[in-house]
Amino acid sequence: MGFPGVWMTESESMIYRVVPKCACSTIGQIMFYSDHGRFFDGDIHDSTGGLHKWSQDDSKQLIEKAVNRHQAISFTCVRNPYARILSSFFDKIAGIQRNGRRYRGNLVPQLVQRYGIDVGSPDNGFEFDQIASFRRFLLFARDTIRWRRPMEPDIHWSAMSGHIATFIANGGRYDRIFFTEAFNDGMAQVLGSASTPVPVDLAAVPRFNESEGHGPKRAHKVSAYFDDLSRHLIWEIYKDDFQLFRYDFDNPDNKMPLGEVDLDEVHAKLGR
Incomplete structure (x- = not known):
């Protein structure tokens, strides 16, 4: 099965499990920029170079080795269901x-x-x-x-927990799962734990909403x-998305999570 939906910087500084509709275009562009000092010209989902993707045959072995070594920060991002x-x-x-x-x-x-x-x-x-x-x-x-x-x-409406579980099932472990609703804080923590060739000023990064x-x-x-x-x-x-990622089921208008993600709980429940 491997690691479907996983992207990794060419410098192997970050490993990201894509979850559709959760700021994945912006995250991919930030990863690309952190290696090359420029954004990809176009939709990052269409890139075939400059960023390792499990869907690219040349990237598979490199991603697998990097996940198993667990030297790069591994992360993903979630959103209110x-x-x-x-x-x-x-x-x-x-x-x-x-x-x-x-x-x-x-x-x-x-x-x-x-x-x-x-x-x-x-x-x-x-x-x-x-x-x-x-x-x-x-x-x-x-x-x-x-x-x-x-x-x-x-993939755009299947549960986030299903996407996130495939990484765990094959031996991956997340260092961080952050919220789209607090994007800059979460992405800053990821970048702070990564050794990137090019520094990233998050405040200057545009939002890459390809569907807008x-x-x-x-x-x-x-x-x-x-x-x-x-x-x-x-x-x-x-149900699993609400419970694991602490979103408020009772109030659809409250987009913010009710607490932090418990990574040990996520790995225990999704790794079964």
Whole structure:
């Protein structure tokens, strides 16, 4: 199985387990900058050089050795599950992708047909009932995760704990798991523990939100999207995420975690 979703700087100063929709574009660009003194020109997910990735055959052996030696700081970043699933919906389902098309080709038409989702279009200014469509999307997301139909769960809405567990299952150990909601503090701690060829001034780093500007803006506060049934589904899908990463299930509008991540607990529960 190896270490899917793992990126590492060429200097082997940092090892990062990517969790989609959790500032991964910004983190990848910071890692790239810390080696090269410049940001990657484009979406860091498209890079094929300058940053080791498990998806690149030449990087696999180097990543495996570095993880096993555990000399580089190993880390990941998490996000409030309510905000993360909303972001997935507005980016991947309601939004237009960088290539000018809908995400995964026929996925959105399939959701329109099977789940009655309406996501508008650029032609009508993305006018649609955001709350009703999101709740229908949530049923679809649950079906993919619980029963793996009508398709396998997508990485953008599958549980963070599932992504994070693969690193542990193959012998990796996290030194730090920080929160998207306190990004600068968490990333500063990672950089403070890493010996990077190029110093990084976090205050000067732009936010690399590759999905921004390609779709509708969220029109309501977070809690408006989640009625009793939606919250039941969210708990069914993301119970481990709420508990392990200390997010507030009872108040969808409280995006901040209720406490720090207990790394020993994460390794014990996700390493089983």
